[in-house]
Amino acid sequence: MENPIIELHGLTKYYGTVKAVDNLSLKIGKGEIFGLLGPNGAGKTTTILMMLGLAEPSDGQAVVCGINATRNPIGVRRKVGYLPDSAGFYDNMSALDNLMYIGRLNGIPEKEIVSRARSTMEMVGLGGEMHKKAGAYSRGMKQRLGLADLLIRKPAVMILDEPTLGIDPSGIRDFLHLIRQLSRQEELTVILSSHHLHQMQQICDRVGIFVEGRLLAEGNMETLSRSLFGKDSFAVEITVRESLPAAEELEQQLLQLSGVTGVGINATTVALSCHTDITPDIVRLFVQNGLDVTGVHKKEYGLDEIYHRFFEHNVKKESFQWQVH
Template sequence: MTTNPIIELDRLTKSYGTKKAVDHLSLKVNKGEIFGLLGPNGAGKTTTILMMLGLAEPTSGQAVVCGINATRNPVGVRRKVGYLPDSAGFYDNLTALDNLMYVGRLNGIPEKDIRSRARNTMEMVGLGAEMHKKTGAYSRGMKQRLGLADLLIREPEVMILDEPTLGIDPAGIREFLMLIRQLSRQQELTVLLSSHHLHQMQQICDRVGIFVEGKLLAEGNLETLAGNLFGKDSFVVQVSLREPLTAPVEIERQLLALPGVNKVSITEGNVDMSCSTDITPDIVRFFVRSGLNVTGVHKKEYGLDEIYHRFFEQNTKKYILNEQAV
């Protein structure tokens, strides 16, 4: 993945009266990256997307996408960006292929190329066997795949997906997310995915931004976010032993001497260690060299769910303290 930003938001702000829907949002997304904008409904995610597409004018700040200022040249941005809302709309009385060919014509694809390009795109999103079926008979998941085909036939540089998995069954969601990841990697497509589903974001995104009440509270990959939140206790390693330790105090002392181990808790046949870095191999070697009979090693890494809720806890406390100070 290259490190040149293809999306640059600089203090982007949108106010409605005294309410700030988006509050001085600054963010860079690199080419080929899948970035997740994570937040509850009403956080300002869709407003941000509309400003990126030039469909809403910012109160202040700017959105630059593919080197184009979205406010000054919205048409130029939309030529390079494909947008999939939470519900893709098509003509139900037309086949999926005819719908896609119609989109191709609207986007200036030469008539001699439209049919083959549409068919190839349908194959790409896994709808090759269903291309001659009328769209009215499509399931929601199939319509969202067709929505992806709608974007891809235009050959965009960036795809923006706003809650794209709403109403899709669990198996369909997994297939849909894996398809997005595959397309991004194969074509070096940049993807901005907006959602409030933590598990889905964790499956697919290279980085996420936690977005609440119009503000970006934090952004980074899971390891970075966990490190910022949990600090020296970012990793927890649990070692299970066949029998209880005969000299637990001495073992605890030796484990604490390992670089990166901050806390040790010994209960019966389990040893739990909180670490600032992932030193699981060093811990395993220590137990083996000590002649202790290890039956299992479990490493806990904080997931997006825990990170997200910890950010909410911290920022709620800050809000209450600020209110009390006023």
Template sequence: MENPIIELDGLTKYYGVKKAVDNLSLKINKGEIFGLLGPNGAGKTTTILMMLGLAEPSAGQAVVCGINATRNPVAVRRKVGYLPDSAGFYDNMTALDNLLYIGRLNGIAEQEIAGRAKKTMEMVGLGAEMYKKTGAYSRGMKQRLGLADLLIREPDVMILDEPTLGIDPSGIRDFLHLIRQLSMEQELTVILSSHHLHQMQQICDRVGIFVEGRLLAEGNIETLSGSLFGKDSYVTQITVREALSAPEEVERQLRRLEGVTSITIGADTIEVSCSTDITPDIVGFLVQYGLNITGVHKKEYGLDEIYHRFFENNIKKENIQWEAR
């Protein structure tokens, strides 16, 4: 059910003659994790700056939490927390003291600030490390402290720009799990800007694919896969113990299943392409038919393949347009 907390309408930004963001229209719902996906220079950071009211659009508008970000940027920044790719803190102060200082700067009442700061440190997994000086923190710990910096302000929206840059693989897994948990427990809307495809697939409800300032596509993995790969979005490969005695009959029966688009039968394999995921129906039929199944492998197009196909299609389109000039 749509419940947009961010609405971008025709958002466009020029820097001189260069168009950094090109007529971007997008709605992001309350409580969802939305990924801005694209290479460096794709327009992701410029879009974030316009949502925060830190850059003025050349055309269009950004409405965040019901507030026009250009007309009232201060009010927007009271509702939105922003974590850049490298959070900065006073290294000679403890993490808790850093957080207390941030809380006071944001007008949190003195009688509640200490309790809220400690609770927030526990929330991001730094309860045992809150009295350490920030200079002794690892990159991953500083990013967690950056999350605490946002959370102590109780935002409605968190914008994270390349938050896992420089964090080790184990730390990345924990950090992404923390973001997902916070989003679910507090119904926080999270915008995650990154070019790390695997991480985005792990955490995002929807993604928007940006190339050269344009939003080429947006949706969840299934929607994007369907729009790109169409009727062959799902491929199920079945391995059987013995060669099929009547492959034509097996194929004829499989084609009666709704959604089947093509079938390839080998010596001991059956590969079925479908418009929807009907793997249980395929396996069920083959078992009933009396085949001894030794393996089932599903191929679903992941974000890596989806992104590169969109990117390749865009490059081809640009080349065609250029040749036509």
């Protein structure tokens, strides 16, 4: 990658003896939308805080916009906007005043501040409600206000921690659309953290998968699924009406088909994995054997499967429950 805007080199963070982030190295390019994906407690927020110089790394370094975040946190924070997952506002102040306060803290001249705050509120679609008290805002409106809060500073990088938490589905769609649009318009680099697979899939150019402080894989959907599933990139599941009489015999026959790499037989379902798409051949074989096929389901590997593949070995850790839509 040429001229990455964010470089993490061997970033490590201990909380006591617990390793929250483990030797993390990552590069993110300008204008990219990068998704940090992982269950709760995977070290996403800690990584973000280290990028902002709000937490000290135990080892390694984070370089953002060419500035070392630990040595010069103020310099980094001038360029990077951060929306924390539980961002709050001063409830007794109007939304516009909240925004202007942040603007002033960032040294926006007094002459420009009102017009800039207003235009930012328009940009995130809160133009009509800018004089309401922030306490009267709904969760979705607060997230938009948080976005305005980042945009008024004209940052080079936006970091949003769990930005879609607690917003209704249509709100999420609009919000993500807004982020994507703004990122493209202003050539903003955006980092999103989430444990929602589909949302990340919708807007991210690249994702990194975090588990227990380690980055297990990174890349776009295509490379991720190739690196994870290797040759088994197709999977077919076939359901029959009655339980299979001669399971072993069927298994042998299926394995002889070219391209099939694995067969798993349950009472009434057969799961197959194969290199190439040979669903018609498989169905034909079932029909020739006189089995009543009631369903054929071809799996496509989306982020869901990527995610599951990572966590299926981790089932014992029931502490996280992610949502799969």
